[in-house]
Amino acid sequence: MAKVASALFSVFSLSSPRPQVQFADSSGLSVSGLPGERVITLEEVSRHDTDKDCWVVIYDRVYDITEFLDEHPGGSELLLEYAGREASGAFRGSGHSDAAIKLLDKYFIGELPIHERIFRKQGGLMLSNIPE
Numbered sequence: 001m002a003k004v005a006s007a008l009f010s011v012f013s014l015s016s017p018r019p020q021v022q023f024a025d026s027s028g029l030s031v032s033g034l035p036g037e038r039v040i041t042l043e044e045v046s047r048h049d050t051d052k053d054c055w056v057v058i059y060d061r062v063y064d065i066t067e068f069l070d071e072h073p074g075g076s077e078l079l080l081e082y083a084g085r086e087a088s089g090a091f092r093g094s095g096h097s098d099a100a101i102k103l104l105d106k107y108f109i110g111e112l113p114i115h116e117r118i119f120r121k122q123g124g125l126m127l128s129n130i131p132e
């Protein structure tokens with residue numbers, strides 16, 4: 001009996017990863033992440049709004065894109081318009097490729113607190129819910 005209990009314990013402990021949050025929009029874009037990352041408020045993001053220190057928020061996640069400014073195929077000027085600000089709509093509206101979406105991971109530094117989020121919270125906005 002002890003053996004069975006111990007086997008069950010190891011199966012359950014191995015098979016219970018941290019909960020994964022999944023979201024998808026109408027383009028099939030799936031953005032997922034683990035909760036509990038560094039929490040960064042919009043107020044803090046707003047203090048990083050220059051070409052030497054540039055943070056943006058995309059789908060409730062905070063990215064430090066300072067190093068990417070000069071590499072952006074759409075130009076640094078465009079990105080700087082969103083320095084220290086919310087840029088989900090601009091990012092999505094520019095029709096970025098899956099590669100561009102994947103590239104975001106490289107610059108990820110944290111997530112907004114739950115009360116400042118639009119997408120990544122229970123009952124949060126799905127982009128597919130937005131009327132045309």
Ligand code: HEM
Nearest residue numbers: 065073074078082087090091094095096097099100103104
């Ligand atoms: C902040 C994170 C961003 C990343 C990592 C990123 C990445 C990229 C990449 C890799 C491309 C090449 C095409 C593609 O693969 O889709 C691209 C193109 C483009 N991006 Fe971004 N982008 C970002 C933010 C933005 C924002 C906020 C805008 C605002 C409007 C924007 C506007 C554009 C435009 C207009 C192009 C097309 C450029 C052209 O074809 O000449 N991007 N971006």
